[in-house]
Amino acid sequence: MGTVRVINVSERRRVLTFWERIYLPEVWRGLVLTARHFFVNLWRHTLRLFGVKSALPGAATYQYPEVRRPQSPRLRTLHRLAKRPDGTPRCVACMMCETVCPAFCIKIVAEEVDDPNIEKRPKSFDIDIGRCVFCGFCVEACPEDAIRMDTGITEIGALSREGMVLNIDTLLSLPPKSERGDKPVDFLQQQLVQ
Amino acid sequence: MPKVTIDDLTIDVPAGTTVIQAAEKLGIYIPRYCYHPGLSIAGSCRMCLVEIEKAPKLQIACYTFVTEGMIVRTTTEKVIVARQAILEFLLANHPLDCPVCDQAGECKLQEFYMQFGQYDSTLLENKLKKHKAMPIGPHIMLDSERCILCSRCVRFVDEVSKTHELGIFNRGDHSELLPVKGVTVDNPYSGCLADVCPVGALTDRDFRFKVRVWYLDKTESVCHGCSRGCNIEIHANRRRSHHNDGKLVARLKPRFNGEVNGHWMCDAGRYSYKRFESEDRLLQPLVRLTGKGQEKADWTLALSQVDEQVTHQIGRTGVAAAAVIATPDLSNEELYAVRRLFMQGMKIEKIAHRCPADPNGVEDNLLRKSDTFANTYGAGLIIGAPHTADPTVETILEAAGAGKLKTLFIVGDGLLSRYSADVLREKLKNVETLITIQTHGSVLTELATVALPMTTFAETDGTICNSEGRVQHFDQAIPPVGQSRPLLEMLVDLANRWELKAAPRLPESCFAELAGNVEYFSGLTYSKIGDAGVNPSRRSAATATA
Amino acid sequence: MSAGMEIGAAVGKTIFIVMFALSLGGLLTWVERKQSAVMQDRIGANRASILGFRVWGLFHIIADAVKMFTKEDFVPDTPHKFIHALAPVLSIFFALLSFAVIPFGSSIVIAGQSIGLQVADVNVGILFIFAMMSVAVYGVVLAGWSSNNNYSLLGGVRATAQMISYEITFGLTLVGVIMIFQTLSLQEIVRAQGGLLFGFLPMWGVFLQPLGFLLFMTAAIAETKRIPFDIPEGESEIIGFFLEYSSMKFGMFMFADFIEQILVASMVTTFFFGGWQVPYLGDGGFVFPWGSTIDMNTWLVESLRVISFVLKVSFFCWLQMLIRWTLPRFRFDQLMNLGWKILLPLSLANALVTAIIVLWIGR
Numbered sequence A: 001m002g003t004v005r006v007i008n009v010s011e012r013r014r015v016l017t018f019w020e021r022i023y024l025p026e027v028w029r030g031l032v033l034t035a036r037h038f039f040v041n042l043w044r045h046t047l048r049l050f051g052v053k054s055a056l057p058g059a060a061t062y063q064y065p066e067v068r069r070p071q072s073p074r075l076r077t078l079h080r081l082a083k084r085p086d087g088t089p090r091c092v093a094c095m096m097c098e099t100v101c102p103a104f105c106i107k108i109v110a111e112e113v114d115d116p117n118i119e120k121r122p123k124s125f126d127i128d129i130g131r132c133v134f135c136g137f138c139v140e141a142c143p144e145d146a147i148r149m150d151t152g153i154t155e156i157g158a159l160s161r162e163g164m165v166l167n168i169d170t171l172l173s174l175p176p177k178s179e180r181g182d183k184p185v186d187f188l189q190q191q192l193v194q
Numbered sequence B: 001m002p003k004v005t006i007d008d009l010t011i012d013v014p015a016g017t018t019v020i021q022a023a024e025k026l027g028i029y030i031p032r033y034c035y036h037p038g039l040s041i042a043g044s045c046r047m048c049l050v051e052i053e054k055a056p057k058l059q060i061a062c063y064t065f066v067t068e069g070m071i072v073r074t075t076t077e078k079v080i081v082a083r084q085a086i087l088e089f090l091l092a093n094h095p096l097d098c099p100v101c102d103q104a105g106e107c108k109l110q111e112f113y114m115q116f117g118q119y120d121s122t123l124l125e126n127k128l129k130k131h132k133a134m135p136i137g138p139h140i141m142l143d144s145e146r147c148i149l150c151s152r153c154v155r156f157v158d159e160v161s162k163t164h165e166l167g168i169f170n171r172g173d174h175s176e177l178l179p180v181k182g183v184t185v186d187n188p189y190s191g192c193l194a195d196v197c198p199v200g201a202l203t204d205r206d207f208r209f210k211v212r213v214w215y216l217d218k219t220e221s222v223c224h225g226c227s228r229g230c231n232i233e234i235h236a237n238r239r240r241s242h243h244n245d246g247k248l249v250a251r252l253k254p255r256f257n258g259e260v261n262g263h264w265m266c267d268a269g270r271y272s273y274k275r276f277e278s279e280d281r282l283l284q285p286l287v288r289l290t291g292k293g294q295e296k297a298d299w300t301l302a303l304s305q306v307d308e309q310v311t312h313q314i315g316r317t318g319v320a321a322a323a324v325i326a327t328p329d330l331s332n333e334e335l336y337a338v339r340r341l342f343m344q345g346m347k348i349e350k351i352a353h354r355c356p357a358d359p360n361g362v363e364d365n366l367l368r369k370s371d372t373f374a375n376t377y378g379a380g381l382i383i384g385a386p387h388t389a390d391p392t393v394e395t396i397l398e399a400a401g402a403g404k405l406k407t408l409f410i411v412g413d414g415l416l417s418r419y420s421a422d423v424l425r426e427k428l429k430n431v432e433t434l435i436t437i438q439t440h441g442s443v444l445t446e447l448a449t450v451a452l453p454m455t456t457f458a459e460t461d462g463t464i465c466n467s468e469g470r471v472q473h474f475d476q477a478i479p480p481v482g483q484s485r486p487l488l489e490m491l492v493d494l495a496n497r498w499e500l501k502a503a504p505r506l507p508e509s510c511f512a513e514l515a516g517n518v519e520y521f522s523g524l525t526y527s528k529i530g531d532a533g534v535n536p537s538r539r540s541a542a543t544a545t546a
Numbered sequence C: 001m002s003a004g005m006e007i008g009a010a011v012g013k014t015i016f017i018v019m020f021a022l023s024l025g026g027l028l029t030w031v032e033r034k035q036s037a038v039m040q041d042r043i044g045a046n047r048a049s050i051l052g053f054r055v056w057g058l059f060h061i062i063a064d065a066v067k068m069f070t071k072e073d074f075v076p077d078t079p080h081k082f083i084h085a086l087a088p089v090l091s092i093f094f095a096l097l098s099f100a101v102i103p104f105g106s107s108i109v110i111a112g113q114s115i116g117l118q119v120a121d122v123n124v125g126i127l128f129i130f131a132m133m134s135v136a137v138y139g140v141v142l143a144g145w146s147s148n149n150n151y152s153l154l155g156g157v158r159a160t161a162q163m164i165s166y167e168i169t170f171g172l173t174l175v176g177v178i179m180i181f182q183t184l185s186l187q188e189i190v191r192a193q194g195g196l197l198f199g200f201l202p203m204w205g206v207f208l209q210p211l212g213f214l215l216f217m218t219a220a221i222a223e224t225k226r227i228p229f230d231i232p233e234g235e236s237e238i239i240g241f242f243l244e245y246s247s248m249k250f251g252m253f254m255f256a257d258f259i260e261q262i263l264v265a266s267m268v269t270t271f272f273f274g275g276w277q278v279p280y281l282g283d284g285g286f287v288f289p290w291g292s293t294i295d296m297n298t299w300l301v302e303s304l305r306v307i308s309f310v311l312k313v314s315f316f317c318w319l320q321m322l323i324r325w326t327l328p329r330f331r332f333d334q335l336m337n338l339g340w341k342i343l344l345p346l347s348l349a350n351a352l353v354t355a356i357i358v359l360w361i362g363r
């Protein structure tokens, strides 16, 4: 165990110099900085407008939705429920994800299955995406690797609150990003816009 | 009295005390599987190994008796390593079904593995397959893969229920706990098997997959199934409404009380919780308006109807033609409130509580009592004792049948277990104003002029006296179901309408007033009764029977 | 001069200055977005299009206007519905009225008549502007009060405190200008700035009153209630006086902000940067300090002057935008500190020193 470090916030307060305190030089510096960006970017925009291809771009932004930012493979995106080889859900309704979810947005109802090697499965499994904070705790908690956040879907919207609740069928039908590739998901139209 | 030192703490204990018990007295918890204070000692799991000075090897705490000057250590390196090894053995063939295992969350394997686990498996062999999800009785599901062969359950059926249905068969790692061939585990205490099993091998079929145990809130209560008054815990699912089929109370569990029920409770009591939220609960007052049929009503209308109808009827036919039946399934406070309002306030002479014996009552020498009323003793003290006439329910019903009674209050559900619907219909047909205060809908509420819905014991506070006269307290576990209200509250409202004095609205204050008025309870308060209850009859046997 | 001509000229000048303010204001809504975007390495609003043409998002001005007019006009549950509706009108009205005394050029001669390029050449122009700016505070206060909402009211109160505090500095700094140019007429002030200092430097207010310029600029920005002085609005978190306004009523407040910005730019131009003056440009053409001259006819000179005025105003609008997108907001106590403990003493000192120097030179 290391020693506890105590930080007194008042000691960390930066003491301003005289020139900082009279504010004007700092204002001037700030204005120079932003003005420089303004003119440099304006110049680049102008060059590009006149077709100078070699000019640097004047903006660092992506022109969404035409251009999309590449997703990190670890990005937490819309959930899906994984399936067993025979197509049944891997989830055994253990309620770990429901318990750990800080947003209380998972609702599972369990039921019994005849196969004594499976015993339990979700009868219904709802995620209220409208409340989800995309923390990924559910994925961490799942002992069956059944819930995953690898669909690559980030555009989620619905015209009603109920539309934001994904049921077990939807969750099971979503493919992982690795299978889907860059193909757009038409499920937005089908499922969410209700 | 040998003096023993455990982990540097010293205590004097009577001879014949085991180390595990002495440690418990010092507040030191030694991990155990096969040891159960309510059963004989088996010493088979070896989880309780401790280091005892001068002993060459580790000893099991559950079957080593203390001797003078013994020095015990429970947390040394050696002990911890031993526990790790034991856990490794126990888990060698364990399926680790935790995600689907109902025991998860209250499983001793999980608990101790968290503390002493080895974490990195060294197991190379395949695990043995045994029986899974095997119903062995109406209430119990066996998963013999999860069994750690502690034999607690075998000792339970041998020593407590004495029904001998279970045994451990085969040898070595093929040993398996199974019911004896051709036998179903259906003894009246079989539910306790799920409690004694420290792991998820024996689980409750009724509770199966209903709700995870960590969602449950626990409330201390007393079973109302018979006059034993077993101490119980009500486990309610208040936090996740979609579990447990949308109901609140998920299960009842026995709560240890050495004076009453030990560690056990009977199955009838255990599964009686279904009454609380059953389909036939009376959720709303019913009112029969003149010239119309029975209709659902709100409380204001229902109470004003009681007020009008009773005032009118008594004004016409007099108090002599009025009677009250208060059955002994009510708590002391509720009975006192009945006495305060009807006997002292309205001056009704005929108040009956004595019912005939329950034809379905069974008695054995473990727990069950043939008197299926929880509070017969209390009713005798509160309604019976001060009463000059003290009629029985039988005589009241006779009088009613003969048309001599025009106004009748029936408070409590007790009549239904004693009389058939036809008999009640016949006896009550001449009563002109019948007010029932019941928890469930029944033939009585059908006949009632006004039927008021009342809370069950899970929804209110109170005390009851068991057959020995022990006063025990139960807590409110869930909010009132539907629009039902506690009896105390509605009697206060009625008294206000009639400008009479009623017992206090809150059970605790009501009990204080009761203690001031009924000698038996004098000096008692809720805090003095505590979790375990007290028995004043031992203090003043003479007064109790007066 | 015939009465008809006079009326015609007055109407013409009014239309010019109002159109100038309004169209520049409209443009500023676009400039605000685009300038901030370019400063922040972004692209900015560029989606509104007509027939696929986007023209760098210029259509957003139209889109915004359409949006403002078609949105739900929410009126809160207040007993002062009339005042609630009146407040935004007041705000924008007084801001526009101030433009009446701003000279945007010297004068032109039409049909032998000389017409001053200023809607009303009042000889108390500065006082008129003060009056208008003081009355403008009513728009804000009434908005906060009539909304029947605590947050709005508090926003209104903050606005009052701020505007009154800074009006003092605002006025006092101009005392220096008045003392130097010895007149209250704005046209006179601008004309006075046509001379040269030390033979080569245009005699602009900023060279005569450098401190005055800084103080005036600060106080004026505070008057417009824009960042870093946007305590009255604080739309991102503390919520201000126009909380209960929607659709075009809100739009009018927003627009009033831009108009005030142009007004401030015009005032700074007029008082400190020579108004419509072009350096070395006299009525007959350029006269450079080194002696060479370029002759021009009056029409060309006048056009150059009007253009110069417009360019200067545009520059100061740009500068205000730059400030607005550079500096963080003051806390309320800092705001009050700055106003009363720094700006006020400095402006008093400025007035005093100016007075002494003016007396000394005049002697």
Ligand code: SF4
Pocket: A097, A100, A101, A102, A103, A104, A105, A106, A127, A131, A132, A133, A134, A135, A136, A137, A138, A139
């Ligand atoms: S990502 Fe977090 S908030 Fe969303 S469902 Fe999972 S646990 Fe809940």
Ligand code: SF4
Pocket: A090, A091, A092, A093, A094, A095, A096, A097, A098, A108, A138, A141, A142, A143, A144, A145, A146, A147, B099
């Ligand atoms: S944690 Fe996994 S297995 Fe458990 S309920 Fe959630 S998704 Fe199903």
Ligand code: SF4
Pocket: B094, B095, B096, B097, B098, B099, B101, B102, B103, B104, B105, B107, B108, B109, B110, B146, B199, B200, B201
């Ligand atoms: S008995 Fe315990 S360890 Fe075994 S599966 Fe059940 S919860 Fe898990």
Ligand code: SF4
Pocket: B146, B147, B148, B149, B150, B151, B152, B153, B154, B177, B196, B197, B198, B199, B201, B202
């Ligand atoms: S079933 Fe449970 S109580 Fe019985 S031997 Fe196995 S682990 Fe022990």
Ligand code: FES
Pocket: B031, B032, B033, B034, B035, B042, B043, B044, B045, B046, B047, B048, B049, B060, B061, B062, B063
């Ligand atoms: S508890 Fe002692 S051996 Fe099992």
